[in-house]
Amino acid sequence: MEFNIGPRMVKTGLAVALTLLITGMIGMELQIVAAMAAVLAMQPSIMRSFKYIKEVVISNGVGLVFALLGILLVGNNPISVGAVVIISIAINIRLGLNKTVSLTVLTIVNMMLASDNDTVNFVYIIERLSLVGIGVFSAFIVNVLVYPPDHQKILYGMIKKASEKTNFLLRVIPNKTMSVPQMKNDDREIEKIINNARDYYEIISDERNSLFIRKRTDFLRNIVIYRHMITVLRKKHTLIQQLEKNLDNIEVISSGKSHLVKKLVSEINTYSENVLLMYEDRLILDSDLQKETKNAMRITINNLIEALQGSDFEKWTYVFPIANSIIELFYELDKLEKFVRIKEIRDNKQ
Known part of the structure; x- marks a missing residue:
């Protein structure tokens, strides 16, 4: 024990x-x-x-x-x-x-x-x-x-752990390389960590008016980023749930649409990992190259939507929840990247 x-x-x-x-x-x-x-x-x-x-x-x-x-x-x-x-x-x-x-x-x-x-x-x-x-x-x-808590370190540790687990599931679910019971266990654990992170964010948010904060501007900037990171985690978890629920049905209906979905999931997963690495100063993302990557993702999303044109209602009920989750996640990641780049620019000026 x-x-x-x-x-x-x-x-x-x-x-x-x-x-x-x-x-x-x-x-x-x-x-x-x-x-x-x-x-x-x-x-x-x-x-x-x-x-x-x-x-x-x-x-x-x-x-x-x-x-x-x-x-x-x-x-x-x-x-x-x-x-x-x-x-x-x-x-x-x-x-x-x-x-x-x-x-x-x-x-x-x-x-x-x-x-x-x-x-x-x-x-x-x-x-x-x-x-x-x-x-x-x-x-x-x-x-x-005594032991004044490093709230930012604790909260980011929760976010990082949840992010690693969501990235792992987004890699294995499309390829079906994990057993269903294990997948369900990981899903529940991710939900628990995200909820803990949301609760802990409320604690760190309370510290905004504290007199004991040394670098107040950096602190305020970071809690905004953490809020967006938690939003991204929630969107990733929603995407995981939609993939578990609908991906098998999409493969039965149309292998072409399944291929587009898997491609999008892989690209957005890589994008998510890169944004977090950029926040940790472990990776420098070229903004022009990143724009090309995001444009490619938009084209793939448009191709998926076009492939659904004229489809019957059953196909829409399976594909649309996943497509919608991907679009919402992409939108939140794009916002998070902008905040991280602003932080990076200000850190370089100091």
Whole structure:
């Protein structure tokens, strides 16, 4: 069984340790509350940690109000505590503070249990709020200072892995050199990686307003490129699915159309690989030669469309989804190449 300890695990442990050290030095009781707050507050990026602190302030304010009202109006029996928790969760969700719900519940329970005989113990409540605050700020400090994540490297690693797998499938599917079960497994893995990349892009996109970015212009330029790369991956995955679904039927109907489709898939796959290599500065693509290649691809696409003229509906239902996927992928790759060339020109000027 594989056993990996990632940076986030290490940072969570350090945040807990820092929290316990601070609460121990101050001499506060119930240190477990602060430790739990530190665990809940550890976020995958610095900006998300900062946003989390703002959400904690708002959500705990809501929790504090309802906890005090609950103590004064219905007491601190189990039923009243549960009712206040339900109402606070509903309001936090309504305000869009879903991420801090667990921490708010922890705060409410601690505050309500702090009361004695339906009276408010303000000293106890302040201590409990301080425990939560120490845990949250400890997590933020550790997140900023320890293993600050290289989001661009992580995201591009996901994109590169998904791209290699899609390129491989686009090579083997037209030639039928892979078993169907293995193909299905690879297809599911590609979909999972693309979804992970899209989710991680949201994290890196949040960092746009971060004060900790050194080369902000380069960063902003790169996240635009990454967004287009993910779009290209989605289009390639759609093409893979259409090839799996329709290519056999096209070969039965017309070997000529099948040949044109395979030629187009091979050309666009090479184009995709070259754009990524150009982004990595491992390949210099001559713009004139690239224009000739793209014109040749356009001619092949037009030939495929002309070959379909006058065809019956059945042929269109098999060929058109693939042709449409190729055209959409070609369009997105063309846009991505333009952005990569702009980056290349600006890098050369620096």
